[in-house]
Amino acid sequence: xxxxxxxxxxRLHYLAGTYRVLVPxxxxxxxxxxxxxxxxxxxxWSVERQEPYVDAEASLKGEGxx
Numbered sequence: 264x265x266x267x268x269x270x271x272x273x274r275l276h277y278l279a280g281t282y283r284v285l286v287p288x289x290x291x292x293x294x295x296x297x298x299x300x301x302x303x304x305x306x307x308w309s310v311e312r313q314e315p316y317v318d319a320e321a322s323l324k325g326e327g328x329x
Contacts, residue, residue, distance in 0.1 A: 272299075275315070277308040293317040295324045 273288030282305070290299040294314035307316040309325060316322040323329035 273302060277310050277313050279310055291315040293321055295321040
C-alpha cells in the first residue's frame with residue numbers, strides 16, 4: 264500500500280542553506296508560532312537548535328533577538 268505524505272509533518276535535519284528529510288511529510292511546525300510551514304515555503308531555520316521558523320520575525324524571536 265502506498266502511503267501519502269499529505270497532511271503529515273516531516274522530520275528534517277537542518278544544515279547551512281539546506282535540509283535533509285529524515286521522515287517524509289508535506290510540512291514542519293514553526294518552533295515559535297506553532298503554525299504549519301509547507302516545505303515549499305520553508306526559508307528560515309536554526310542549524311544550532313534544529314528548529315524551523317515561519318518567517319524572519321519568528322526566526323529572530325527563536326534566536327532571542329526580538
